[in-house]
Structures are given as C-alpha cells and as structure tokens.
Amino acid sequence: MDFWSRLIGGSRAVSKPSRATSPTERLTAFKRSCNALQQIWRATNTPSAEQSTTHARTYLDRLNAILSDESRGPAPHPCVAYAASSQIFVTVTKLALSYYDEVVLRSATVFFNTLIDAEVDGVVDNRLFARALVDLVRRADKASTEVEGRLVELLFGVANNIRLQPAILPAWFVPRTTASHESDSAASVGTEFAGATRKDEFPLFYLLVEYVHHEGRAGDFARTGLLYLIETASRSKHLEKWLIESDLATLMATGLGALYSQLGGLILTSVDDDVPRIIALSDHSKEETALHPTLSDAMDAFMSYLLFWQDTIDHCKSAEVNDTLLDHFQVLFLEQLLYPSLLESSDVAGGSTAAVMTYLYRILDSIDQGELVHRILDFLLASSPPVEDQMSMSASRRKSLDVLAALASEAAQPSPSLFNLRDLALLGLQSSNRQTVLATLRLLNVVLQRHHHFARALILTLPNQPVQQRSVGALNAELEYLFDLATSLVVEPNLDQTYENYVADATWVLESRLCLPVSLEEADDEVPLPRPLQQDDPIIQELLGHVQNFFTNSIVVNLSLTGVLMSLASSHLFSLDGWVLVDPARFEKSTESGLEKDTFEGVQAAYEPPTWPASAAPTLTRALGGLVSQVRQWQRDVPDFDVLVAARRELLQQEDRPAGPTSSSSREPSQAPASVGRDRSRPSYPGSPDISTPASRGRSPSSIQSRPMDPSRIRAESNIRPLDSRGTSSSRSAAMDSLRQRLAMPFPVHTSSKPSTRSAGATAVSAEGEQKEDVGEVEQEDEGISEDPRPVATLGHVLTNVVVLYEFLLELSAVVQTRGSLFEEAGYPSW
Structure with a gap:
C-alpha cells in the first residue's frame, strides 16, 4: 500500500x-x-x-x-x-x-x-x-x-x-x-x-x-x-x-459457398390466424402450397453476405478488382456449388427441387447489381458473355485467371450448355409436387419482372417476324371479348370503378417499362420490339396446361400463375399476338378494302371489327374461354351459383377493404393494386385512338352492370337472404352450418381435353356478314369434353378460383387496352 x-x-x-x-x-x-x-x-x-x-x-x-x-x-x-x-x-x-x-x-x-x-x-x-x-x-x-x-x-x-x-x-x-517478390522462389502462382x-x-x-x-x-x-x-x-x-x-x-x-452449403430444406410455417383469407378458404389451406416457406437463419446469413457482395461490386471503382471478384464468384460459387445443387435436385417428383428453386428465386429477387445478375443468369442460361481481351489485362489479373482455370479443370463440373435454367424451369412446371411448381412460377416471375435482359432467353420468341399494328376496331372487338368473359363470371355493380383502378395500375406498370435501359441485344435488333411468343415453346405449353386446370389448382399456384402471365403481357419485349390477341396477319381482308378510299371512310373502316378464322384464336384467350364456358355450365346447373360467387368475392374483399366507408375496388390476382379505392375517370392519351368508348367496339362497364339477372338466380338470392335479416338465431346458425357443409362438399370439375376453337372476337362478324353468337356461349367441339372427370375440388375452392379468374380477366383487359395506346399497338392506317 x-x-x-x-x-x-x-x-x-x-x-x-x-x-x-x-x-x-x-x-x-x-x-x-x-x-x-x-x-x-x-x-x-x-x-x-x-x-x-x-x-x-x-x-x-x-x-x-x-x-x-x-x-x-x-x-x-x-x-x-x-x-x-x-x-x-x-x-x-x-x-x-x-x-x-x-x-x-x-x-x-x-x-x-x-x-x-x-x-x-x-x-x-x-x-x-x-x-x-x-x-x-x-x-x-x-x-x-x-x-x-x-x-x-x-x-x-x-x-x-x-x-x-x-x-x-x-x-x-x-x-x-518488387525485388523481394521476384526473388522469392517459393512464391509460386498457387x-x-x-x-x-x-x-x-x-x-x-x-x-x-x-x-x-x-x-x-x-x-x-x-x-x-x-x-x-x-x-x-x-x-x-x-x-x-x-x-x-x-x-x-x-x-x-x-465464404459465400460455405454459407450456401449450410442451407437445408424449406421450413413450412403452420397455418395460423395470419393466413390470408383467400388461402384459408381453399382446399389446400393446410397443405404445403398454402404455407409460407420460412427460410432458416442460415438463409438469412447467406442473403446478408450476398448483399455484401453486391455492395462490394458497387463500391469498388477498380475494374480489374471487380472482374477478379466476379471471376471467383462464377468459378467458386456458381460453377462449383449453385449449379451442381440445381442439377442434383432436378427431379420431377419434387425432392429438394422446391428448396433450391426458392433459394435461386430469393437470390434473383434480392440483388439488383447489374454485373452480378449478368454473371448469374449468363451462366445459368448458357448465354455467351462478351470475351475479354487478355492483352489489355494486367499481369496480376492474368495470373488470377490462370489459377481459376486450373481450379475449374480440376473440379470438372457439368456445363449449363447441356442442361440450363430453361430446362430446370420446364421440369419444375412438369413436376407433380405443388411446392416445386410454385417455386418455379415465382422464379419465372422474378426474371420477367426484374431482369428483363434475360426474359427472352427464358421465354422463346420469334426473332425475325415483324409485329403488325392492329386497327382500333380490331382491338376494341377483342377487348369486348375479354370484357364479356369477365362479366360472364360476376355481375358487379361497381365494375366501372374496379376496371379504372386496373387501367391506372396497368398504365403505371407499362410506363415504367418505357424507362428501362436498352440492352445490347435490343440496340442491334433489326426487328421492331416487341417480338411474338414462340407458341410451341414447352414452357408456354406448360403454362397453358396449368391454365386449363385452373379450378383444381391450388389458390397459391393460380395467383403465381396469373402473375407470370401478367408479367409476360405487360412486358415491352413480348407481343400479345397469337396468345392474347389475334395476330393481325390472320385477319380477313374483306373488311379492309375501303381503308384507302379517303380519310373519312378510312376512319370509319378503322373502327369496323375485322373477322378471322377460328384457327387464329389466341392460345391463352382460347383456354380462358374454355374456363368461362365451364363456369356458364355451372351457372345453368346450379341455380344459386352466381349468388355464391358474389358472396365469396365479397368475403374475400372484406380482408382488403380499409376501415371506414365501403370500398368497391377489386382484388388483383397477382398482387394488390396500389390504386385500390381511388376514384378516377378513364385516362385518355392525346393523339391516341379512342379504345375505351363503346360504339360497336365493346360494351362499357356501365352497360354491363345493368344487365338483368336471371329470375332463377333472383329466387335463389331471396332464399339466402333470410340468413341476414329473418329468422331466429338458432335458425340462422343452422343455415350457416348447412352452407359450410355445402361449400365443403366435393364438386366435380370437368375440363376440356382440348381447348375451345372459338374465335377471339367478341362480336366478330363472319365472312357472310352474319353476327356470331354472344361470347358467353363458347363453342365446343364434339370431342371437347372428356369423359374422364378431372380431380375433384370442393365447391368453396371452385368459387374462390372463379373469383381469381374474374380479377385476372379484368387485369388482362386493362393491360391490353393500355398497351394499345401507350405502346401504339393499335391505331389508324396511314393514308
């Protein structure tokens, strides 16, 4: 001390x-x-x-x-x-x-x-x-x-x-x-x-x-x-x-590879009170496709490190350091870990495919660094990235490439040139495992929505086929057909406002596409964008196959499926011809003979709906027409079917409706529209053709909503109404129990083994000048209905899918209308 x-x-x-x-x-x-x-x-x-x-x-x-x-x-x-x-x-x-x-x-x-x-x-x-x-x-x-x-x-x-x-x-x-470095003989390249x-x-x-x-x-x-x-x-x-x-x-x-190697399978959360109502009311509410795949803490650590990679590439101002990082990312992670995991899991029955597809979806959904995305998709799609000139590289960079080349040759990993991401997506869509199908649809959607440069490498198009502009009358005729398909499913009093919300959302999406940078492929493209889809593309065929099974599909699968189709329909890289709209090259020429007479007669002729052969019917629209035809058959067979659909839609909208005044906006199938609840008039575009007025170009929402209801349906509605207004509490409870039991009963769903050949024009006129039948009665071929029933779903599940189909048809109609003006896909002939 x-x-x-x-x-x-x-x-x-x-x-x-x-x-x-x-x-x-x-x-x-x-x-x-x-x-x-x-x-x-x-x-x-x-x-x-x-x-x-x-x-x-x-x-x-x-x-x-x-x-x-x-x-x-x-x-x-x-x-x-x-x-x-x-x-x-x-x-x-x-x-x-x-x-x-x-x-x-x-x-x-x-x-x-x-x-x-x-x-x-x-x-x-x-x-x-x-x-x-x-x-x-x-x-x-x-x-x-x-x-x-x-x-x-x-x-x-x-x-x-x-x-x-x-x-x-x-x-x-x-x-x-430098001197000590060169004299150190032990410092070999490795x-x-x-x-x-x-x-x-x-x-x-x-x-x-x-x-x-x-x-x-x-x-x-x-x-x-x-x-x-x-x-x-x-x-x-x-x-x-x-x-x-x-x-x-x-x-x-x-380090990134080590974190990826620690990832396990998907963890499916249990169904709780937070599950969306549209899922809870489906047949698959307790199955894996309805459960939200929860990613483990290991996935969180991996994604955090991947975002660090993205930040590193963004912050590094040295091109050679960046290229060195990307080279190692490709060889040590993509070639030796990510691609082999995709290859090993590519089994049609499921297995770990859903997990690795979900991981790839999360990777592509999270990063937006252009060089990193290009390395991933260029490799997985077996694209040919530009070859670097090694003469312009530094000696250090060349040594780095030599070491990586040696590592790649020692690993001897398989190449995507034999089996690439397109092949994997096709197997995923063909899988009997619903979770795999769902993960594949999400992967397709994220590429189509966020990584446009690679959309055509995933969905094939016709490279040297010019896209023709259609007349205003042709577009309005096909819009009328799509509208009538939708209004055949649901009688909605507020259709005008609902549709205007979809038009506003479509306008925002399509305008954002016009601001995208042009890729090198598009800059050198001699064919005007967009390009027609390649109809025999196996991926397109699988998507259409899932559409034909719409009513028995899982609700989550249908939401993802419609999301993929809407991403295609709203993309500036893909034409609607041949799958949503009739190819103008297939129009009958008889109605266009007077287009070159004078300006007045030319304008009149431009508003006339053309005709086309039944074989020219678009593939997706034909499949949707088959679904609507099936619903119309149920409407005839089940007297209160319309009432049940309306009640199911109202029940689904209650979850999305904000507190306060009643909202009449609709629910978008792929995602909730940002404009729900806003009251807007139909937008007009200066100098663009008027494709929204009726005048023999399709019924407007106001004219559709006033269509009288069938007396039998009115009687059915009156029979249900006492649940809300008459009777004792016990009788109402018994009626509600009876309704629940009815909705849970199996409901046989028959789908056509062959798509309908009905022409896509809503009021298309035949060559002889006779008006064809109303759109609601979609023609069926003799062998159109299969004798073997499709998988059985409950009545409640079918009702929910009918609502999803209705919203999708409105959304698709809005995109078609907006594209006609904004992308100038419809107009008047040049005189």
Missing part, C-alpha cells in the same frame, strides 16, 4: 481528482496520468493483481475524460498530440491485454476510438499506433458481443480514415517490394494466391475479413470497413495490385 501511495500521491487523489479547466491544466493532468500508467506497467511483475487493475481503470478513465473535454474545444489539441509523441497507446494496449479485465478493455477501446476520431497528425498515420491497435483487436479476450463490437468499430474507424485520406495507407499497408504468407502485409484487411460473417454490430462494422478499403483501391495502384493477387476474392467466394 505504501508503494502505491507514493506513486500516485495518496488514495484521496485517486478517488477525487481535480477537474482541469484550462488547456495547460488538462495537458499537465494528461501527462501525469500517462506517467502513472507507464509506472503501473513497469513497477510490478504481476499486473493482474486486483489493486493494480483498479488503478489502471482509474487512470484510463482519467485519460478518456481529459480527451473528451479537449475534443469539445477548438484546435489545437495538445493532449492528443502528446499521446502520439509519447506513444502511450502502446502501454494502453499492453495493460488491456495483460489484465483480462473487461472494464479495462472497454476503456482502452474508448481511448483508441477518441484518438482515431481526433484526426491529428502522428496518430492514425503512425505505424506504431497501427501495430498497437491491431494487437489489441487480434489478441483481446472477446468475452462479450459488446466488446467485440467495440473492437471491430476501431477497425472501421481506421478504414474510414483511409478512405478519406489515402495518404495514411502506408502506415497500415506494407506490401512486399501459393501467391493462397494468401497464407501475405497477412502481415495488410493485417487490418484480414481482421475485417475475419469478422465479415458475424452478425450484429461487429459484422456491420467489418463489412462496411472492408468496403471502404476496396473502394480505396482505385486511388492506390499498389493496393489494387495487392487485392487482385491476395486471397480477397477467394475468401469472399468460398
């Missing part, structure tokens, strides 16, 4: 230090505390003793308090300058590493952090300071996540200083000289890129890499600090060369 009393001048001085007020007093007190810490370190061989630990805490707190007071004042800061000249940070590091005391270690991190933030010469640009800080972070006992976060925050602070002042980099980064002998050259970098996988504050600071160092490479040729030759890219790619 006498020794410590003589050293620090008595216990009273330790417990109640005087507060320095002037800069001179602060500097004097700071020097005294520095001397005391040095004496504590030198005076005893047992620094872990409790008494010395207590005094070390006291003087470290004094140093921090003095530096905190000084930082609030104007420059100069003499205490920070003295800390640099006296190298007290070396002593602080030794004490923090010797005591194994968390309080001392925490105070040491505060001390270093204050010096880093002070931005005074002789601190962060001092090699002794760099060595002391690196030793502290590397060797400290990280007993708690808080201490770990504080230590990594110090590394982040240094990286931030290097980014702002690259001149301080030499204090932290000491690469080998060893050189292994990184094992290069950690001492840039220890700050490797410490950040060590924590880049961690969660919480430590991981956030490490990832951001590493991004700052990589960004600095564009301003330091030595650092750029070192990053290319180091194992940065190898560590990042193998």
Whole structure:
C-alpha cells in the first residue's frame, strides 16, 4: 500500500481528482496520468493483481475524460498530440491485454476510438499506433458481443480514415517490394494466391475479413470497413495490385459457398390466424402450397453476405478488382456449388427441387447489381458473355485467371450448355409436387419482372417476324371479348370503378417499362420490339396446361400463375399476338378494302371489327374461354351459383377493404393494386385512338352492370337472404352450418381435353356478314369434353378460383387496352 501511495500521491487523489479547466491544466493532468500508467506497467511483475487493475481503470478513465473535454474545444489539441509523441497507446494496449479485465478493455477501446476520431497528425498515420491497435483487436479476450463490437468499430474507424485520406495507407499497408517478390522462389502462382504468407502485409484487411460473417454490430462494422478499403483501391495502384493477387476474392467466394452449403430444406410455417383469407378458404389451406416457406437463419446469413457482395461490386471503382471478384464468384460459387445443387435436385417428383428453386428465386429477387445478375443468369442460361481481351489485362489479373482455370479443370463440373435454367424451369412446371411448381412460377416471375435482359432467353420468341399494328376496331372487338368473359363470371355493380383502378395500375406498370435501359441485344435488333411468343415453346405449353386446370389448382399456384402471365403481357419485349390477341396477319381482308378510299371512310373502316378464322384464336384467350364456358355450365346447373360467387368475392374483399366507408375496388390476382379505392375517370392519351368508348367496339362497364339477372338466380338470392335479416338465431346458425357443409362438399370439375376453337372476337362478324353468337356461349367441339372427370375440388375452392379468374380477366383487359395506346399497338392506317 505504501508503494502505491507514493506513486500516485495518496488514495484521496485517486478517488477525487481535480477537474482541469484550462488547456495547460488538462495537458499537465494528461501527462501525469500517462506517467502513472507507464509506472503501473513497469513497477510490478504481476499486473493482474486486483489493486493494480483498479488503478489502471482509474487512470484510463482519467485519460478518456481529459480527451473528451479537449475534443469539445477548438484546435489545437495538445493532449492528443502528446499521446502520439509519447506513444502511450502502446502501454494502453499492453495493460488491456495483460489484465483480462473487461472494464479495462472497454476503456482502452474508448481511448483508441477518441484518438482515431481526433484526426491529428502522428496518430492514425503512425505505424506504431497501427501495430498497437491491431494487437489489441487480434489478441483481446472477446468475452462479450459488446466488446467485440467495440473492437471491430476501431477497425472501421481506421478504414474510414483511409478512405478519406489515402495518404495514411502506408502506415497500415506494407506490401512486399518488387525485388523481394521476384526473388522469392517459393512464391509460386498457387501459393501467391493462397494468401497464407501475405497477412502481415495488410493485417487490418484480414481482421475485417475475419469478422465479415458475424452478425450484429461487429459484422456491420467489418463489412462496411472492408468496403471502404476496396473502394480505396482505385486511388492506390499498389493496393489494387495487392487485392487482385491476395486471397480477397477467394475468401469472399468460398465464404459465400460455405454459407450456401449450410442451407437445408424449406421450413413450412403452420397455418395460423395470419393466413390470408383467400388461402384459408381453399382446399389446400393446410397443405404445403398454402404455407409460407420460412427460410432458416442460415438463409438469412447467406442473403446478408450476398448483399455484401453486391455492395462490394458497387463500391469498388477498380475494374480489374471487380472482374477478379466476379471471376471467383462464377468459378467458386456458381460453377462449383449453385449449379451442381440445381442439377442434383432436378427431379420431377419434387425432392429438394422446391428448396433450391426458392433459394435461386430469393437470390434473383434480392440483388439488383447489374454485373452480378449478368454473371448469374449468363451462366445459368448458357448465354455467351462478351470475351475479354487478355492483352489489355494486367499481369496480376492474368495470373488470377490462370489459377481459376486450373481450379475449374480440376473440379470438372457439368456445363449449363447441356442442361440450363430453361430446362430446370420446364421440369419444375412438369413436376407433380405443388411446392416445386410454385417455386418455379415465382422464379419465372422474378426474371420477367426484374431482369428483363434475360426474359427472352427464358421465354422463346420469334426473332425475325415483324409485329403488325392492329386497327382500333380490331382491338376494341377483342377487348369486348375479354370484357364479356369477365362479366360472364360476376355481375358487379361497381365494375366501372374496379376496371379504372386496373387501367391506372396497368398504365403505371407499362410506363415504367418505357424507362428501362436498352440492352445490347435490343440496340442491334433489326426487328421492331416487341417480338411474338414462340407458341410451341414447352414452357408456354406448360403454362397453358396449368391454365386449363385452373379450378383444381391450388389458390397459391393460380395467383403465381396469373402473375407470370401478367408479367409476360405487360412486358415491352413480348407481343400479345397469337396468345392474347389475334395476330393481325390472320385477319380477313374483306373488311379492309375501303381503308384507302379517303380519310373519312378510312376512319370509319378503322373502327369496323375485322373477322378471322377460328384457327387464329389466341392460345391463352382460347383456354380462358374454355374456363368461362365451364363456369356458364355451372351457372345453368346450379341455380344459386352466381349468388355464391358474389358472396365469396365479397368475403374475400372484406380482408382488403380499409376501415371506414365501403370500398368497391377489386382484388388483383397477382398482387394488390396500389390504386385500390381511388376514384378516377378513364385516362385518355392525346393523339391516341379512342379504345375505351363503346360504339360497336365493346360494351362499357356501365352497360354491363345493368344487365338483368336471371329470375332463377333472383329466387335463389331471396332464399339466402333470410340468413341476414329473418329468422331466429338458432335458425340462422343452422343455415350457416348447412352452407359450410355445402361449400365443403366435393364438386366435380370437368375440363376440356382440348381447348375451345372459338374465335377471339367478341362480336366478330363472319365472312357472310352474319353476327356470331354472344361470347358467353363458347363453342365446343364434339370431342371437347372428356369423359374422364378431372380431380375433384370442393365447391368453396371452385368459387374462390372463379373469383381469381374474374380479377385476372379484368387485369388482362386493362393491360391490353393500355398497351394499345401507350405502346401504339393499335391505331389508324396511314393514308
């Protein structure tokens, strides 16, 4: 006790230090505390003793308090300058590493952090300071996540200083000289890129890499600090060369692969009160397709690291470092892990296919960094990326490619040229496992919606077939047909407002497509965009096959299916001809003979609906017509079918309807429209053809909604109405139980083995001038209805799918109408 009393001048001085007020007093007190810490370190061989630990805490707190007071004042800061000249940070590091005391270690991190933030010469640009800080972070006992976060925050602070002042980099980064590098015979190409002998050259970098996988504050600071160092490479040729030759890219790619390898199967959450009503009312509400696939914590860690990859490519201003990272990403992750996992899981019956397809969907849905997306889809679709000129590369970059080529040849992985993502998507659509089908539809949708450059590599088009503009009358005739298909399913009093919401949403989506950048393929394309779909494309055929089974499909599958079809219909890369609308080349020419007479007669003729042969009916529209024909048969067979559909739609809309005044907006099948509930008039486009007025071009929503209901349906409705207004509570309860039992009863669903051949024109006129039947009565061929019943669904499930079909038809009609004006796909002939 006498020794410590003589050293620090008595216990009273330790417990109640005087507060320095002037800069001179602060500097004097700071020097005294520095001397005391040095004496504590030198005076005893047992620094872990409790008494010395207590005094070390006291003087470290004094140093921090003095530096905190000084930082609030104007420059100069003499205490920070003295800390640099006296190298007290070396002593602080030794004490923090010797005591194994968390309080001392925490105070040491505060001390270093204050010096880093002070931005005074002789601190962060001092090699002794760099060595002391690196030793502290590397060797400290990280007993708690808080201490770990504080230590990594110090590394982040240094990286931030290097980014702002690259001149301080030499204090932290000491690469080998060229002479010593060339004379080192043991540094073969393989060893050189292994990184094992290069950690001492840039220890700050490797410490950040060590924590880049961690969660919480430590991981956030490490990832951001590493991004700052990589960004600095564009301003330091030595650092750029070192990053290319180091194992940065190898560590990042193998780390991503390690996280991907830890992913397991999908975890399906149990059905609870949060399940959407449209799912809860379906037959598959307790099956796997209705459950939301929950991704494990391992998936969260993988996605976090993948987003770090994206940020790295974005922040790196060095093209060669970027290319090196992308090369390793392709060889070590895509070729050796991701693609083999897709290949091994490509079984039609399901297995792990749903999981890996979901992982790929999440990857493509989360990243938007162009170069990263191009590497993924170029490889998986077996596209041919542009070949780099190796003569323009640096020697370091060529060495990196040589090493990767050797790794690729040793691995001998299969190539996507034999089995690519298109093949996998086709197998997924053909799978008997609903979860696999659902994952495949989601994958198709994300490519079509977010990665447009690759849409045509996934969905085939006809490359050299020009797209013809249709007349206003042709477009209105086909719009009328689509409208009549929808209104055959549901009689909606507020159809005008519902449809206007869909038109507004379609306008927003299509206008956003016009702002997309043009790809190299489109810039060199001699055929005007968009291109017609290749009708015999197996993927298109599988999608149409799922449409024909619409009423027995899972609700979730139908929502995803309609989402894919709407993504195709709203894409500027794909024409509607042949699958949604009749190809204008198939129109009968008799109605166009007067188009060239004069302007007035030409305008009249442009509004006349053309005719076309039954064989020209679009494939999707034909399939939808078959579904509507089936619903009309149920309407004839089940007297209250219309009432049940209306009640089911009202029940589904209650979940989406906001509190307050009753909303009459509709529910979009693929996703909720952003414009629900807004009251707008039909938009008009200056200089565009009027494709929204009736005048022999299709019934307007106002005319459709006034259609009288069949008397038998009115009687059925009156029979149900007492549930709400008449009878005792017990009778109402019994009636509701009876209705629930009825909705849960099996309802035989028959689908046509062959699509209907009905022409797509709603009121198309035959060559002899006779008007064809109303759209509601879709013609069937003699062999159109199969004798074998399709899978049985409950009545409630069928009602829900009828509602989904109704909303999809309205959404499709809105896109067709909007495209006609916005993409100028309908107009008047040139005179």
